[in-house]
Amino acid sequence: MNVGAMFLRYTLAEWQRAELADTGEAVLSELINQAVMLTGVPEPSPRWVELADLALIRVRLVLLETGVIVEVADRHKQPPTWPDVVTSLCSRWNSYPTNVGRVVWCELEPPVYELTENGLPKRVRSKAVNSVRRLAAPVDVQFLRRVIEGLEQL
Numbered sequence: 001m002n003v004g005a006m007f008l009r010y011t012l013a014e015w016q017r018a019e020l021a022d023t024g025e026a027v028l029s030e031l032i033n034q035a036v037m038l039t040g041v042p043e044p045s046p047r048w049v050e051l052a053d054l055a056l057i058r059v060r061l062v063l064l065e066t067g068v069i070v071e072v073a074d075r076h077k078q079p080p081t082w083p084d085v086v087t088s089l090c091s092r093w094n095s096y097p098t099n100v101g102r103v104v105w106c107e108l109e110p111p112v113y114e115l116t117e118n119g120l121p122k123r124v125r126s127k128a129v130n131s132v133r134r135l136a137a138p139v140d141v142q143f144l145r146r147v148i149e150g151l152e153q154l
Contacts, residue, residue: 020108030083035074067109075101
């Protein structure tokens with residue numbers, strides 16, 4: 001787990017939005033990877049000379065009533081290409097230029113649950129392949145009688 005993912009998970013837990021952690025980590029990972037490839041040193045073991053002009057990447061989270069904004073700032077000047085992860089998991093996304101580069105952001109919304117009369121989320125039935133109910137095994141009446149007799153002897 002990278003530092004960005006640890007920051008995201010810790011912050012979402014503090015904000016009581018832990019349900020967004022998996023989605024947020026996938027989105028943040030894509031945005032950070034794109035920022036590193038465009039502005040950083042993509043080599044796993046760079047030489048010291050290559051680190052002289054290393055750009056920093058800033059990650060920021062913003063808590064809203066409707067969700068959480070994930071921002072990644074880098075020094076790249078061009079608008080981003082939006083990975084499928086962002087477009088499929090986020091409700092909104094965009095970018096804006098800064099004096100030194102750009103900020104790429106997306107919004108994560110918490111899942112909407114239908115609530116029961118007690119205010120608890122209703123269970124959503126999974127659409128599993130094996131959704132056919134299995135027939136119950138036949139009851140062994142003789143076995144059950146022996147169990148009852150054994151318990152009565154205790």
